[in-house]
Amino acid sequence: xxxxxxxxxxxxxxxxxxxxxxxxxxxxxxxxxxxxxxxxxxxxxxxxxxxxxxxxxxxxxxxxxxxxxxxxxxxxxxxxxxxxxxxxxxxxxxxxxxxxxxxxxxxxxxxxxxxxxxxxxxxxxxxxxxxxxxxxxxxxxxxxxxxxxxxxxxxxxxxxxxxxxxxxxxxxxxxxxxxxxxxxxxxxxxxxxxxxxxxxxxxxxxxxxxxxxxxxxxxxxxxxxxxxxxxxxxxxxxxxxxxxxxxxxxxxxxxxxxxxxxxxxxxxxxxxxxxxxxxxxxxxxxxxx
Amino acid sequence: xxxxxxxxxxxxxxxxxxxxxxxxxxxxxxxxxxxxxxxxxxxxxxxxxxxxxxxxxxxxxxxxxxxxxxxxxxxxxxxxxxxxxxxxxxxxxxxxxxxxxxxxxxxxxxxxxxxxxxxxxxxxxxxxxxxxxxxxxxxxxxxxxxxxxxxxxxxxxxxxxxxxxxxxxxxxxxxxxxxxxxxxxxxxxxxxxxxxxxxxxxxxxxxxxxxxxxxxxxxxxxxxxxxxxxxxxxxxxxxxxxxxxxxxxxxxxxxxxxxxxxxxxxxxxxxxxxxxxxxxxxxxxxxxxxxxxxxxxxxxxxxxxxxxxxxxxxxxxxxxxxxxxxxxxxxxxxxxxxxxxxxxxxxxxxxxxxxxxxxxxxxxxxxxxxxxxxxxxxxxxxxxxxxxxxxxxxxxxxxxxxxxxx
Numbered sequence: 001x002x003x004x005x006x007x008x009x010x011x012x013x014x015x016x017x018x019x020x021x022x023x024x025x026x027x028x029x030x031x032x033x034x035x036x037x038x039x040x041x042x043x044x045x046x047x048x049x050x051x052x053x054x055x056x057x058x059x060x061x062x063x064x065x066x067x068x069x070x071x072x073x074x075x076x077x078x079x080x081x082x083x084x085x086x087x088x089x090x091x092x093x094x095x096x097x098x099x100x101x102x103x104x105x106x107x108x109x110x111x112x113x114x115x116x117x118x119x120x121x122x123x124x125x126x127x128x129x130x131x132x133x134x135x136x137x138x139x140x141x142x143x144x145x146x147x148x149x150x151x152x153x154x155x156x157x158x159x160x161x162x163x164x165x166x167x168x169x170x171x172x173x174x175x176x177x178x179x180x181x182x183x184x185x186x187x188x189x190x191x192x193x194x195x196x197x198x199x200x201x202x203x204x205x206x207x208x209x210x211x212x213x214x215x216x217x218x219x220x221x222x223x224x225x226x227x228x229x230x231x232x233x234x235x236x237x238x239x240x241x242x243x244x245x246x247x248x249x250x251x252x253x254x255x256x257x258x259x260x261x262x263x264x265x266x267x268x269x270x271x272x273x274x275x276x277x278x279x280x281x282x283x284x285x286x287x288x289x
Numbered sequence: 290x291x292x293x294x295x296x297x298x299x300x301x302x303x304x305x306x307x308x309x310x311x312x313x314x315x316x317x318x319x320x321x322x323x324x325x326x327x328x329x330x331x332x333x334x335x336x337x338x339x340x341x342x343x344x345x346x347x348x349x350x351x352x353x354x355x356x357x358x359x360x361x362x363x364x365x366x367x368x369x370x371x372x373x374x375x376x377x378x379x380x381x382x383x384x385x386x387x388x389x390x391x392x393x394x395x396x397x398x399x400x401x402x403x404x405x406x407x408x409x410x411x412x413x414x415x416x417x418x419x420x421x422x423x424x425x426x427x428x429x430x431x432x433x434x435x436x437x438x439x440x441x442x443x444x445x446x447x448x449x450x451x452x453x454x455x456x457x458x459x460x461x462x463x464x465x466x467x468x469x470x471x472x473x474x475x476x477x478x479x480x481x482x483x484x485x486x487x488x489x490x491x492x493x494x495x496x497x498x499x500x501x502x503x504x505x506x507x508x509x510x511x512x513x514x515x516x517x518x519x520x521x522x523x524x525x526x527x528x529x530x531x532x533x534x535x536x537x538x539x540x541x542x543x544x545x546x547x548x549x550x551x552x553x554x555x556x557x558x559x560x561x562x563x564x565x566x567x568x569x570x571x572x573x574x575x576x577x578x579x580x581x582x583x584x585x586x587x588x589x590x591x592x593x594x595x596x597x598x599x600x601x602x603x604x605x606x607x608x609x610x611x612x613x614x615x616x617x618x619x620x621x622x623x624x625x626x627x628x629x630x631x632x633x634x635x636x637x638x639x640x641x642x643x644x645x646x647x648x649x650x651x652x653x654x655x656x657x658x659x660x661x662x663x664x665x666x667x668x669x670x671x672x673x674x675x676x677x678x679x680x681x682x683x684x685x686x687x688x689x690x691x692x693x694x695x
Contacts, residue, residue: 006506013498119330121520123527123555133533142531145498213527215494216520220328224493259499263486266499 002261008139010257016145018252019152020214024207024225025232026159026244027200033176033239035193037087038095040102042204042229044109044222048075049205050212051113054122064127068209076202083197088190106222113219121216124209148210155203156245163241172196176239177288235274237287246285314353315618319609320378322363322371322389323413328492329366331519332391332598335551336413339595339602340388342588343610351610354618359384366461366491366517368394375399379406386411386625388605391598392491393417393462400424407622409629413605414598417462418470418682419689421649426622428629428648430608430641431601432568433680434463434515437544438470440654440675441513441566445471445542446478448656448673449564451510453483454542457500458515460487467515467544470682475513483509494520497528504539505532511540518546518598523556530559540564548659551596553667560667563659568652569597569638570669578637595637604636608643640677647683654678 002010028042052071056062062070086105090098130147133140163169175182175189183189208221215225232251236243251270258269277285321340323333340358348356359382364370371390378384379402386409390396396415400423403410412420412429416436421427445451454475458464464487472482484507489495504512512534514525526548529541541547545567548560571582571594581603585595595603612628613620620628626648633642641652653676657669682690 003506006502009502009506010499013496013502017496017498114330119334121331121523121552123523123557125555125557131530133531133536140533142498142533144531213531214496214498214524216523218328218331218520224328256496256499259495260503263488263500263503267489267495 005139006260008136009141010260011253012136012139012141012149013145014253014256015152015249016148017214017256018248019148020207020211021228021232021252022152022207022245022248023155023210024204025229025236025248026241027197027203028229029233029236029244030172030176030196030239030241031193031200032233033237034172034179034189034196035091036238037091038098038102039087040099040226041105041109041222042102042200043224043226044106045075045079045201046204046208046211046225047109047113047217047219047221048078049208050217050221051117051122052205053209053212054117054124054217057124064124064130068206071209072202072206075205076198079201080194080198083194087197103223106226109222110219113222117219119219121218122212123216124212126213144213151206151210155206159241168192168195231270231274233284235277235284237281237284239288240284240286243284243286313618314355316355316357317351317386317613317618318357318359318382318384320375320382320384320387320389321358321360322374322378322387322395323360324364324366324391325360325362327365329391329517329519331551332414332517333363335549335596335598336389336391336602338585338589338593339599340606342584343603343606345588346584347606347610351613351618354613356610356613363390363392363395366392366394368392368396368398371395372398372402375402379408384408385620386609386622388609389413390415393420396420396427397423397462400427403427409622409625411605411609411629413602415463417466418680418687419692421647421680422683422690422692425648426626428626428643430605430643430650431598432652433649433682434466434544435470435680435682436568436650436652436654436678437566438467438515439474439681440656440678441542441544442471442474442476442480443478444566444656444673445511445513445540446475446480449511449540449542451475451480451540451542453481453509454511454513455484455486455504455507455509456482456513456515457486457488457504459489459491459517459521461491464515466682468513469687471513473685473687474681483507488516491517491521494524497524498532501528501532501534505534505537508537509539511542514541514543514547516546518549518596519552522547522549522552526556526560526563529563530557535562542566545569545597545657548657548669549596549598550594551599553594553659554592556667558661560659561661564672565657565659567597567655567657567669569600570655570657570671571595572668573637573639573655573671575635575637575639577635578639581637597638600637604634604638604641607634607636608632642677644679647680649680649683651677651679 056067236247259266388411393415404424418433656672662668
């Protein structure tokens with residue numbers, strides 16, 4: 001049986017990991033829920049965020065925190081033309097066409113980043129207040145991970161408020177539930193989708209910027225961690241904010257816990273867990289059956 | 290009439306002379322196999338830069354002969370493409386030798402092809418110890434995992450005074466190899482291994498925190514880590530700093546892959562104090578290395594650094610060129626290997642030579658500590674040198690290393 005202190009560490013590291021996964025995956029979940037669009041280039045937007053943060057902090061000397069925000073805004077805005085010019089043509093197309101387009105975009109992003117930044121891994125220099133350890137009584141924890149958890153919690157609060165308490169949130173939920181019905185009562189689902197797509201891509205970029213410290217950054221980031229994001233979306237249920245959050249936390253904590261306690265089999269845990277959940281609930285934890 | 294006879298005679302003589310020189314000037318084709326795409330493209334990058342630099346500076350050294358490089362993508366770390374690529378290079382491009390490969394599975398897959406084709410394979414990186422036993426045509430210029438691992442085990446126990454050690458490794462053949470080597474010599478010198486942790490696959494950098502937290506809670510004196518020297522290395526050093534293992538009194542030790550020069554600067558202060566066993570560092574104080582590092586910066590910019598892989602690629606090229614000259618451009622695969630396996634020279638790593646019995650490299654091992662230099666950059670300090678180390682795995686005949694060379 002692990003000690004109390006070890007359990008605190010597992011929960012803490014797991015939660016920090018979960019926050020990064022959540023921030024990146026939530027946009028993917030909403031766009032898939034809203035349009036049924038399979039966007040395999042989602043990881044490329046996260047990667048773009050990572051590279052932008054590197055460029056902004058290194059070349060322009062912008063501090064890490066504003067750089068994260070700027071990168072998210074730039075990527076969010078830049079994703080709009082992609083959605084309008086490329087994605088919107090394939091909303092009614094088959095899933096295979098969508099997958100081909102988006103995986104193609106992902107590979108192109110890898111080539112572009114290799115050309116600009118080279119294949120070597122890049123890192124971000126953190127401000128000194130985010131390095132080192134934080135004493136939380138029972139345990140010292142890495143300050144950066146505490147910061148990631150705080151960012152995650154703030155974002156969850158903002159997203160929850162937007163989705164549950166604002167007009168636009170109500171429209172998005174209505175469109176996820178029943179697109180035709182939403183359209184027939186005058187909701188402009190196309191514009192709504194462009195908006196959520198940009199929001200999702202911007203969040204992915206923010207998550208990408210946060211993830212560099214943990215995973216490092218190479219041009220293959222675009223596809224390397226895609227499996228995790230898709231896993232979370234399917235376990236959580238398409239289009240569900242709550243589902244994405246719960247799936248991120250469950251998978252994040254179990255992954256960290258499994259690796260801490262039994263490293264020989266650790267990597268296997270989350271896949272077994274995902275399998276079990278999907279066997280019981282094929283549409284995901286909070287998906288619509 | 291007399292005039293034209295004279296002209297014919299002269300012309301004939303000229304043509305004959307031309308033919309004679311043409312017969313002497315050989316074009317040697319070298320197939321270069323490295324990962325140029327995918328997750329590990331950066332590892333191919335540090336070697337191809339060294340190879341290109343050598344061609345630029347010494348390409349004409351073999352005159353009147355010429356050397357032509359045919360570059361091919363080695364493919365993923367699983368080695369799945371390597372056999373096909375090697376076969377194509379031999380049958381279609383008709384290469385005289387193959388140079389390269391980063392990953393052990395690639396070298397292992399290619400070995401039977403090289404034996405069958407009787408084409409020399411100059412191995413520039415893959416470090417699984419028993420690779421050289423797989424074909425008499427393999428000559429290795431890089432290292433065996435045992436070069437660093439075995440030397441580090443002894444150094445950790447004797448010089449760093451570690452009584453206990455945990456080991457963490459990326460779960461693929463060289464990872465096991467490296468930790469086996471460390472374990473054997475660490476235990477021989479009275480140390481005790483408390484934990485052995487597989488840390489994910491080479492294709493993907495995992496979140497290192499759970500593994501490092503586990504080690505932190507167990508509090509061994511040393512933590513020996515083997516990972517591929519790319520993105521994984523940065524993650525290891527960062528997590529070590531982030532979780533405060535140094536403050537907890539746990540020394541991070543490993544083979545050189547933990548702090549490759551090419552990725553050292555961005556690691557930041559977390560890397561300071563890391564101790565590795567290595568065959569190379571940018572800061573090694575020898576003439577060839579100083580020239581090598583300077584030429585590298587001149588060619589690729591002051592923020593781009595060569596590393597141990599670059600040094601091995603450089604020595605491989607140097608040895609191949611010297612052997613081409615020695616054999617005057619004309620050779621069979623067997624003749625080339627015979628000459629190459631008796632090669633010795635000075636490289637960026639210091640004095641290096643091939644052990645003719647095993648066709649594996651013999652080189653100095655340096656215990657290096659990462660320090661902050663006066664100019665604020667990170668560098669390494671040599672704590673100790675073990676001269677002319679052979680592959681201990683084959684010397685001690687451990688497991689597959691004990692099998693007779695095929």
